Amino acid sequence: MTTLWVAYEGVRYPVVVRAGLFQELGRELDALGVDRARPLFVLSDEAVGALYGARVEAALRSAGYAVARYDVPAGERSKSLATLEAVTGAMLRAGIDRRGVLLALGGGVVGDLGGFAAAVYMRGIEYVQLPTTILAHDASVGGKVAVNHPLAKNILGAFYPPLAVLYDVAALRTLPPREVRSGYAELIKHALLSDAAFVAWLHQAAGALLRLDPIVTAEALVRGIAVKAAIVADDPKESRGVRERLNVGHTVAHALEAAEGFGGLLHGEAVAVGLVWETALAVELGRASPALLTEVVRLVRAFGLPATPAEAAAAGLLRRAADAAAWATFMRYDKKNRGRGVRFALLSAPGAVALVDVSPEALTDALAAALRRAEEAARAIPAPEGAVRLAPPHGGPDAAVDGTPLGSGSEPATGRMSTGGSPDAAAGRTPAAGPGSPAGASAERAPAGPVAEEEG
Numbered sequence: 495m496t497t498l499w500v501a502y503e504g505v506r507y508p509v510v511v512r513a514g515l516f517q518e519l520g521r522e523l524d525a526l527g528v529d530r531a532r533p534l535f536v537l538s539d540e541a542v543g544a545l546y547g548a549r550v551e552a553a554l555r556s557a558g559y560a561v562a563r564y565d566v567p568a569g570e571r572s573k574s575l576a577t578l579e580a581v582t583g584a585m586l587r588a589g590i591d592r593r594g595v596l597l598a599l600g601g602g603v604v605g606d607l608g609g610f611a612a613a614v615y616m617r618g619i620e621y622v623q624l625p626t627t628i629l630a631h632d633a634s635v636g637g638k639v640a641v642n643h644p645l646a647k648n649i650l651g652a653f654y655p656p657l658a659v660l661y662d663v664a665a666l667r668t669l670p671p672r673e674v675r676s677g678y679a680e681l682i683k684h685a686l687l688s689d690a691a692f693v694a695w696l697h698q699a700a701g702a703l704l705r706l707d708p709i710v711t712a713e714a715l716v717r718g719i720a721v722k723a724a725i726v727a728d729d730p731k732e733s734r735g736v737r738e739r740l741n742v743g744h745t746v747a748h749a750l751e752a753a754e755g756f757g758g759l760l761h762g763e764a765v766a767v768g769l770v771w772e773t774a775l776a777v778e779l780g781r782a783s784p785a786l787l788t789e790v791v792r793l794v795r796a797f798g799l800p801a802t803p804a805e806a807a808a809a810g811l812l813r814r815a816a817d818a819a820a821w822a823t824f825m826r827y828d829k830k831n832r833g834r835g836v837r838f839a840l841l842s843a844p845g846a847v848a849l850v851d852v853s854p855e856a857l858t859d860a861l862a863a864a865l866r867r868a869e870e871a872a873r874a875i876p877a878p879e880g881a882v883r884l885a886p887p888h889g890g891p892d893a894a895v896d897g898t899p900l901g902s903g904s905e906p907a908t909g910r911m912s913t914g915g916s917p918d919a920a921a922g923r924t925p926a927a928g929p930g931s932p933a934g935a936s937a938e939r940a941p942a943g944p945v946a947e948e949e950g
């Protein structure tokens with residue numbers, strides 16, 4: 495078992511990483527000081543709820559807690575105001591009062607939606623994150639909670655830290671392969687934000703991580719959490735230009751997701767493309783070397799993730815073959831932006847990031863040139879022998895490829911209350927996590943580029 499503490503400005507909460515945690519939730523809540531008189535509300539999605547909901551409810555009931563559960567449809571489209579309204583309606587009907595505690599059981603979607611519901615319900619109730627995806631090692635740390643607007647990702651949200659994050663890594667074993675690959679994109683980001691040693695480790699660990707080797711996976715998650723926690727502690731409210739570094743790859747990623755109506759490629763897949771494209775932009779702007787771009791493409795390849803929009807489209811992950819200009823339109827709504835420019839967090843080396851504002855006049859051309867460079871770099875590095883191949887998304891929970899019109903991400907998504915009898919098909923336990931080696935993140939001044947800039 496590993497417990498990390500996230501601590502900053504009067505906030506302090508544990509992130510417990512352990513296999514089998516869900517069975518021991520009663521004891522964990524007890525340790526957090528949640529008394530039995532407080533009503534619990536488990537929020538999940540329909541896939542995770544079917545797998546783990548009954549087990550979590552049973553563990554809590556057997557410890558003497560009163561529990562209600564509500565499952566929203568799985569997928570990014572549940573991060574919407576319409577779903578928030580459905581969730582808070584279910585909370586009201588379940589009699590959740592101000593003493594209530596929400597437990598967000600699921601990946602980053604349920605974590606972001608549940609955290610935001612907790613933040614606004616009766617002006618704020620406490621909540622606990624119960625992450626079930628690899629990607630949630632990122633999403634559950636740092637207290638950022640949000641839903642999407644059809645025009646912009648995560649644009650309606652709050653800084654609202656949880657009471658605790660209780661990460662049962664045994665639950666990862668049921669993740670569909672596409673979600674496993676997607677989840678590692680944020681870990682690639684954390685390695686790149688950390689240092690060359692983490693990047694090198696990630697390269698050699700890729701095979702074990704994709705097989706979900708329990709020891710190596712737990713170590714990777716703990717290392718990633720440590721990188722994120724250090725950056726958050728340095729700038730909890732994103733007011734000092736430090737935390738924005740976590741947005742490496744995300745200006746592009748969020749635009750791709752919004753352009754897809756939050757229903758096409760997965761967040762991690764968008765981040766993989768974003769890391770490559772934005773590193774190519776850094777090279778274009780004279781801020782990074784082509785060798786760094788090669789490194790990023792190799793990392794993305796090692797985890798079977800798409801390196802470019804064309805690769806994502808060829809694998810059936812991207813529904814709309816838009817052009818750089820169309821994506822640039824969505825980038826203008828990015829919440830990092832100040833004034834008219836579009837802000838990117840650009841790497842110049844592992845551990846070295848600067849915030850760079852690109853003017854609207856320069857944006858389209860700069861992005862198009864960077865995309866050409868990214869595609870060239872991707873062509874030069876074929877997938878290594880034996881590497882995971884990009885697979886079409888058949889069968890994945892987000893796999894539906896329909897003709898939904900642009901910007902339909904906030905269509906009402908209706909959920910359902912638990913009947914208390916859903917199947918619990920969770921996989922077996924995995925060995926306990928080994929201790930990680932927290933890697934600090936640093937930022938150095940990158941060389942000046944031909945655009946306005948603000949250093950992180």
Ligand SMILES: NC(=O)c1ccc[n+]([C@@H]2O[C@H](COP(=O)([O-])OP(=O)(O)OC[C@H]3O[C@@H](n4cnc5c(N)ncnc54)[C@H](O)[C@@H]3O)[C@@H](O)[C@H]2O)c1
Pocket residue numbers: 539540541542545568569570573600601602603604605606626627628629630632633634635636637638639648665666667668669670673676677680761762891892
């Ligand atoms: N708040 C933050 O700081 C932060 C950071 C990074 C990402 N995010 C957000 O996180 C979201 C992505 O999170 P995600 O990738 O976890 O997506 P997700 O929550 O949609 O989960 C991915 C899919 O896997 C299924 N699933 C989850 N756990 C499972 C399990 N154990 N077994 C089987 N299936 C399982 C879910 O039903 C879903 O279909 C995005 O909205 C992103 O913006 C937030």
Ligand SMILES: [Zn+2]
Pocket residue numbers: 680744761765
């Ligand atoms: Zn992300």
